Amino acid sequence: MLADEALSLFAGHQYSQNRSEHTVVAYQTDLGQFFRFAALEQGVEPESLTVDVIDVYIVRSFLGVLAEHGLARKSMARKLAALRSFFKFLCRKEILEINPVQRVASPKLGRKLPHFLYLDQVEGLLKASDCTKLLGSRDQVIMELLYGSGLRVSELVGLNRENLDLENGLIRVLGKGNKERVIPVTNYAIQAIESYLKMRSDHNPVLLLNYKGTRLSDRSIRRILNKLVAKVSLEQHVHPHMLRHSFATHLLDGGADLRSVQELLGHQKLSSTQIYTHLTRERVKEVYVEAHPRAKNRNIP
Structure with missing residues (x-):
């Protein structure tokens, strides 16, 4: 299945789960960024990328590039969460047999204390x-x-x-x-x-x-x-x-x-x-x- 088709299918699923418009758009943005990276790694145009070529090494490379560009760990964890949800959905729908994100560890987050008013x-x-x-x-x-x-x-x-x-x-x-x-x-x-x-x-x-x-x-x-x-x-x-x-x-x-x-x-x-x-x-x-x-x-x- 083409990545774009899978993204549309996933968006429909999220709407059926009563996810907010903000959440769906955020997931689509993060996943779109990942698939543009994956297409570059595979040497193909983004519109011809298929989800079955994605493996754990591409996911790890993606996170590595994000880290090199100084992206905060919290933002990296959010993008990884989007990938987890997406590929878990594809496996549940039997579109994929292997979840490429399953063996990818989440970045450790330092917990920030929330700010409050006196x-x-x-x-x-x-x-x-x-x-x-x-x-x-x-x-x-x-x-x-x-x-x-x-x-x-x-x-x-x-x-x-x-x-x-x-x-x-x-x-x-x-x-x-x-x-x-x-x-x-x-x-x-x-x-x-x-x-x-x-x-x-x-x-x-x-x-x-x-x-x-x-x-x-x-x-x-x-x-x-x-x-x-x-x-x-x-x-x-x-x-x-x-x-x-x-x-x-x-x-x-x-x-x-x-x-x-x-x-x-x-x-x-x-x-x-x-x-x-x-x-x-x-x-x-x-x-x-x-x-x-x-x-x-x-x-x-």
Whole structure:
């Protein structure tokens, strides 16, 4: 089978699995880059490349070239994940008998600690919206849900009115892999949502609307946050996911148990949530070094 045909078949499969447009395009981009490299290695035109000529050595050469060009390990791991999914699919469909990626090891990733905001910084952002105006009232809802409930941006923009159970202080969100979870909302968020909906004169089922009356996009959320950050003069770069990181960090600082935080965040694996315990440990070390007379001016192992 031609590589282009296999790519189209794989894209159709991903759409049937309810993968987002962003995910499908990202996979197609990474796989397209790989097949252009493979065609060059085989000395053929990309449009005439077939998937059966791909072997483990081509995959390893591809990763080697990416490393030589200084591509970050995280990006290499993402491209390798795309190749794994693609060739696993072809083997399952019996288009290929041997998976050329099966014996390729993933690059080891150094785990980066997520960035978060301190409580006073978050409070500044929560007070930055002009709630006397419709869009300002909407922006307040955005901030209260991103920080108060730890929503992903995709979960936030996907909310409809029917997902709200304000009487019981709950919302229903659709997370990664189309997994639904019910999470609590703060009284501040409930008040912000009720005020925002009272100011609207429409019956649109979508919760968060732009000035045109259509659903907000992920990019719109980033623009709104950037405006609020500029308004309170925060010097550091702040992205929406940082509010989710802050939500988890502040919960653990306040004594929440790891399993509960995992449930609230919608993490499938506990290891994904455990990264936040490293943040709290680092902060404890900082406080110790700064406050204890015997610990000042020395590094804590």
